[in-house]
Amino acid sequence: MWYDDCLLVVRCILCTALERHILVYWKSPTLMATQSPSFKTRAQMVAESLREKILNGEIKAGEPLRQDSIAKSFDVSRIPVREALLQLEAQGLVKFVPHKGAVATELSVRDIGELFELRALIEGEILFQALDNMTEQALAKAGEILAVFDHALETGTRVENWSELNYEFHSTLYAPANKPLTMEVIEGLNTKSDRYIRLQLLLTDGIPKAEEEHRQILTLCGQRDKHGAVVLLRKHILEAGDAIKQVLVQQGSLDK
Numbered sequence: 479m480w481y482d483d484c485l486l487v488v489r490c491i492l493c494t495a496l497e498r499h500i501l502v503y504w505k506s507p508t509l510m511a512t513q514s515p516s517f518k519t520r521a522q523m524v525a526e527s528l529r530e531k532i533l534n535g536e537i538k539a540g541e542p543l544r545q546d547s548i549a550k551s552f553d554v555s556r557i558p559v560r561e562a563l564l565q566l567e568a569q570g571l572v573k574f575v576p577h578k579g580a581v582a583t584e585l586s587v588r589d590i591g592e593l594f595e596l597r598a599l600i601e602g603e604i605l606f607q608a609l610d611n612m613t614e615q616a617l618a619k620a621g622e623i624l625a626v627f628d629h630a631l632e633t634g635t636r637v638e639n640w641s642e643l644n645y646e647f648h649s650t651l652y653a654p655a656n657k658p659l660t661m662e663v664i665e666g667l668n669t670k671s672d673r674y675i676r677l678q679l680l681l682t683d684g685i686p687k688a689e690e691e692h693r694q695i696l697t698l699c700g701q702r703d704k705h706g707a708v709v710l711l712r713k714h715i716l717e718a719g720d721a722i723k724q725v726l727v728q729q730g731s732l733d734k
Contacts, residue, residue, distance in 0.1 A: 520554045525562035527552070532571050532582050533641075533673045543572065543580040570670035587723055593671050594719025598712040600664055601648065606708050608655035609699060617700050620650040624692055631685045641668070641675040647692060651699055678722040688718070 528548070531537040549559045563580045566572035570589075572580050627643040630636040636643075645668045652661060668675075678684050691714045698707035 520552070521558035521561035521565070524548065524552050524554065524559055525565045528562060529566060529569070529571060532566070533676060537582050539582050539584045541582050542578060543582065545579070569666070571673075587727070589670075590674055590719055590723050590726075593667060593674070594715055597664070597667050597671065598715040600660065600667070601652065601715065602708045602712045604652045604655045604657055604660050604664065605699075605711055606704055607657065608652050609702055609704050609707065611654035611656065612651070612699060612702070613654065616650060616654055617696065620647055620696055620699075623647045623650060624696060627692070628689050631679065631689060640679055641672040644668075644675055644688075651695070674722045675718070678718050678725070682721045682725050684718065684721055688714075 528537065528543070537543070543563060545556050545559045545563070548562075549556045552559070563572055563574075567574065567580070571583055573583050574580050623643065623646050627640075627647055630640060630643060645665070648668075649661065649664070652664065679688065691710060695707055695710055695714065698710060
């Protein structure tokens with residue numbers, strides 16, 4: 479049943495992604511010229527700062543995000559703050575609660591399960607398609623990213639970039655499929671998975687396992703072993719989700 483539900487959700491996400499591309503198409507240079515670059519820069523600056531604080535735990539789950547206070551701390555008006563919060567809502571990091579305003583979202587067993595199941599479903603399919611067009615250059619690039627990622631994991635540095643490097647490695651393998659809408663969906667799912675990936679690597683013994691499985695996936699891709707690469711990729715994603723659920727349940731950190 480969850481497989482059918484996942485497919486339904488994927489169709490909805492793809493429709494949303496398509497609508498976003500249509501909106502971008504209709505933004506002509508004349509219309510773009512009327513928009514304030516400084517406003518967009520301020521909103522993005524606020525969004526990125528709040529996002530990092532949520533992901534690293536500085537802003538706790540359920541903590542209210544007061545627009546006036548945020549605007550004052552960044553020396554901006556409430557307009558870019560509101561835009562930033564809407565961006566974070568779209569990424570699943572913030573939700574708007576009646577009579578309370580914006581709050582950082584809670585960690586949820588259901589959300590973790592759904593996110594990683596969707597990732598396994600979609601990313602397995604796009605890797606299967608990508609392998610038909612994968613070049614040695616793409617494999618070499620993925621290998622270079624993996625080396626940087628492995629070094630960051632082994633030295634415990636650049637924690638804030640771990641999930642970004644993880645996504646960069648995976649997306650490099652998926653890019654040859656030439657599926658921009660699907661990649662947009664995958665990027666959104668990975669953004670929502672960001673905090674879970676960091677927690678999984680920090681709170682479990684998942685680092686050696688992740689490094690080894692990444693190397694194996696890259697090797698299987700180099701061998702053009704579609705079945706082996708896809709099976710291992712899906713196992714890699716699903717087991718990461720299971721590991722973080724187990725740790726957070728033990729710590730009593732999850733919202734059912």
